[in-house]
Amino acid sequence: MKQILMMSSSRKGTQGFLAHADDQVHAVLSDRVKSVLFIPYAGGITFSYDEYEARVKPTFDRLGYALESIHHHKDARAAVEQAQAVVVGGGNTFVLLDRMYNAGIVGLLRERVNAGMPYVGWSAGANVVCPTIRTTNDMPIVEPPTLKALNLIPFQVNPHFISGKPAGHNGESREERLAEYLAINPDERVVAIPEGTALHVQGENATVLGEFDAVHFKQGGVVDKLATGGTFALTSI
Amino acid sequence: MKQILMMSSSRKGTQGFLAHADDQVHAVLSDRVKSVLFIPYAGGITFSYDEYEARVKPTFDRLGYALESIHHHKDARAAVEQAQAVVVGGGNTFVLLDRMYNAGIVGLLRERVNAGMPYVGWSAGANVVCPTIRTTNDMPIVEPPTLKALNLIPFQVNPHFISGKPAGHNGESREERLAEYLAINPDERVVAIPEGTALHVQGENATVLGEFDAVHFKQGGVVDKLATGGTFALTSI
Numbered sequence: 001m002k003q004i005l006m007m008s009s010s011r012k013g014t015q016g017f018l019a020h021a022d023d024q025v026h027a028v029l030s031d032r033v034k035s036v037l038f039i040p041y042a043g044g045i046t047f048s049y050d051e052y053e054a055r056v057k058p059t060f061d062r063l064g065y066a067l068e069s070i071h072h073h074k075d076a077r078a079a080v081e082q083a084q085a086v087v088v089g090g091g092n093t094f095v096l097l098d099r100m101y102n103a104g105i106v107g108l109l110r111e112r113v114n115a116g117m118p119y120v121g122w123s124a125g126a127n128v129v130c131p132t133i134r135t136t137n138d139m140p141i142v143e144p145p146t147l148k149a150l151n152l153i154p155f156q157v158n159p160h161f162i163s164g165k166p167a168g169h170n171g172e173s174r175e176e177r178l179a180e181y182l183a184i185n186p187d188e189r190v191v192a193i194p195e196g197t198a199l200h201v202q203g204e205n206a207t208v209l210g211e212f213d214a215v216h217f218k219q220g221g222v223v224d225k226l227a228t229g230g231t232f233a234l235t236s237i
Numbered sequence: 238m239k240q241i242l243m244m245s246s247s248r249k250g251t252q253g254f255l256a257h258a259d260d261q262v263h264a265v266l267s268d269r270v271k272s273v274l275f276i277p278y279a280g281g282i283t284f285s286y287d288e289y290e291a292r293v294k295p296t297f298d299r300l301g302y303a304l305e306s307i308h309h310h311k312d313a314r315a316a317v318e319q320a321q322a323v324v325v326g327g328g329n330t331f332v333l334l335d336r337m338y339n340a341g342i343v344g345l346l347r348e349r350v351n352a353g354m355p356y357v358g359w360s361a362g363a364n365v366v367c368p369t370i371r372t373t374n375d376m377p378i379v380e381p382p383t384l385k386a387l388n389l390i391p392f393q394v395n396p397h398f399i400s401g402k403p404a405g406h407n408g409e410s411r412e413e414r415l416a417e418y419l420a421i422n423p424d425e426r427v428v429a430i431p432e433g434t435a436l437h438v439q440g441e442n443a444t445v446l447g448e449f450d451a452v453h454f455k456q457g458g459v460v461d462k463l464a465t466g467g468t469f470a471l472t473s474i
Contacts, residue, residue, distance in 0.1 A: 045417045092417060134377045137408060141371055141418040143384045160408045171374060171397045180282045180329060181378040 003028050003118040004152060004201035005209075006126035008159040010090050012196030012211075018059045018122075024198050024209050025063055028118050029085055035066040037083035041099035042091025042124035044071075045141075056089060076103040080112065090123025093136040097128055098144035110150050119152070123159050126193075129201075130156045135181060135190055137174075153201060154189075155237040156181075161192035161215060178217045189237045190217040191226065207231045240265050240355040241389060241438035242446075243363035245396040247327055249433030249447075255296045255359075261435050261446050262300055265355050266322055272303040274320035278336035279328025279361035281308075282378075293326060313340040317349065327360025330373035334365055335381035347387050356389070360396050363430075366438075367393045372418060372427055374411075390438060391426075392474040393418075398429035398452060415454045426474045427454040428463065444468045 005028040012020040029036070040052040053069040060067040067087065073079035080086065086109065088096070100106050113119045121129060127136045128149040135156040158178060165173040172180075178190050193199060197210035207230070208214045214226040216237060226232060242265040249257040266273070277289040290306040297304040304324065310316035317323070323346065325333070337343050350356045358366060364373045365386040372393040395415060402410040409417075415427050430436060434447035444467070445451045451463040453474060463469060 046413075046420045095417075095421065132380070134380065136377065139372065139374065139414045139418060140377060140384060141414070141421055143369070143371065147377060147380045162408075171399075176283075177376045177378070180332075181376065183283045184332065184378055 001116055001203040002114060002152065002201055003030075003116065004113065004129060005118075005120045005198055006129055006157055006159075006193070006201070007120075007122035007198040008126065008161065008193040008210075009195040010122045017055060020196050020210070021122075021198070022063060024200065025060075025065075025120060027200055027209070028120055029063075029065060030118070033065060033085045033118060035068065036060060036085045036087045036120070037079055038067050038069040039086060039088045039096075039100075039125070040069050040071060040091075041103075042089055042093065042096035045092060045095060052089060052091075056087070060087070070103075076105055077108055080105050080108050083112070083117065085118040085120065086113075088119070088121035088125030088128065090121075090125055092141055093124040093127045093133045093138045094140045094142050094144055096124045097133055097147070097149055098142045100128070101145050106150065110152060113150070113152055126157055126159050126199075129153055131188075132156070134185075135178070153206070153234055155234070156188060156190045157199065158190055158192040158217075161194045175223075179221055182217060182219055186219060191215070191237060192217060197228065201234065204234050205231050206234055238353055238440040239351060239389065239438055240267075240353065241350065241366055242355075242357045242435055243366055243394055243396075243430070243438070244357075244359035244435040245363065245398065245430040245447075246432040247359045254292060257433050257447070258359075258435070259300060261437065262297075262302075262357060264437055264446070265357055266300075266302060267355070270302060270322045270355060272305065272320075273297060273322045273324045273357070274316055275304050275306040276323060276325045276333075276337075276362070277306050277308060277328075278340075279326055279330065279333035282329060282332060289326060293324070297324070307340075313342055314345055317342050317345050320349070320354065322355040322357065323350075325356070325358035325362030325365065327358075327362055329378055330361040330364045330370045330375045331377045331379050331381055333361045334370055334384070334386055335379045337365070338382050343387065347389060350387070350389055363394055363396050363436075366390055368425075369393070371422075372415070390443070390471055392471070393425060393427045394436065395427055395429040395454075398431045412460075416458055419454060419456055423456060428452070428474060429454060434465065438471070441471050442468050443471055
């Protein structure tokens with residue numbers, strides 16, 4: 001059964017790295033998983049993959065999962081083939097997707113996660129689970145071969161969701177951006193997840209985890225709350 | 238001589254639509270221009286092209302320029318060929334570029350502006366002047382055939398520049414995004430323009446217009462002010 005944890009962010013408010021997420025990670029990885037393969041491709045831009053791994057590893061050590069980054073493997077595809085579970089970190093979504101295509105692991109990851117390999121991702125690592133990365137908040141600092149992504153769920157997710165906009169600034173609010181998204185893509189659907197909130201996909205259903213509700217953006221500016229603790233069918237979105 | 242006005246935004250603070258920009262627009266269009274062709278492609282997503290035109294037209298009427306939108310022309314290429322000047326409005330940069338490619342006007346606009354047809358753009362309309370749109374702040378709600386844009390200047394511009402990030406939110410600051418941009422694109426350069434500020438390109442030079450300085454982001458986190466009122470060579474960036 002498909003097991004995916006899509007976290008909005010690695011931090012909630014002023015809490016430490018993944019400090020809010022212990023129960024969320026355990027819920028997805030379960031007792032069967034002893035080691036996880038870390039995919040640091042969204043980072044490693046202004047710091048190294050080694051540094052990114054060193055930042056993430058203590059959290060997974062504490063939770064009882066040995067973590068190793070894919071950049072230590074000569075053959076990225078073989079690493080994904082042999083992984084018990086994957087953990088995909090945040091950073092820049094365009095860079096993540098571009099490097100996943102360069103490593104040749106997009107189709108393989110899709111197959112393995114569809115076949116039941118647990119997947120944990122936050123921020124950019126949650127965005128690439130969607131059909132495309134067209135609901136990312138990130139700057140397109142590189143141009144991937146396509147914006148099509150893992151397509152493991154049938155709707156788009158917007159991580160780091162925050163309502164409104166800073167006073168005195170004339171960029172669009174997130175709500176305006178997502179309303180434009182749905183106006184120009186009338187057959188698509190979007191679930192926005194505030195920082196600290198996650199979606200736990202199990203097979204054909206998803207449960208909202210965390211303190212805050214998720215927000216379901218529909219056509220015509222209609223917005224529904226998806227209450228935390230609640231479960232919905234992926235196809236109901 | 239190339240004449241381009243790249244405005245950060247259509248509004249400055251709480252001022253009305255283009256209210257800050259009278260002198261900036263006059264400086265570029267000059268007495269020779271009597272009518273301008275409006276390109277509304279970045280908007281017209283949650284409202285119509287007619288509405289967008291109606292919002293922009295009074296400003297150009299007041300300044301003495303007749304404005305007509307390209308969507309009234311059956312042949313978009315002929316409209317660009319015959320235009321005295323073009324005005325490219327803001328909205329979503331990905332949608333703007335995608336629609337410009339669909340209309341077949343990217344190469345033609347480049348030729349005409351390089352040959353001296355004045356170009357006025359704000360926000361998305363400023364972003365597409367650059368080599369690519371990879372320094373936009375917008376959500377990639379559509380996927381254009383390429384992120385390569387008009388390439389009328391040799392560096393990237395980041396409009397709506399604002400320093401820092403909202404308290405309690407863990408997305409990247411604009412400075413962090415641009416530092417990542419330069420880290421992964423070491424041969425490129427970025428000029429960020431705060432709301433209310435514009436670059437006036439004349440031939441091979443540009444002048445900073447408006448109340449606030451522009452900000453020149455260089456490799457390694459080095460940042461220089463480009464003082465308002467000052468002129469620099471495009472190739473010095």
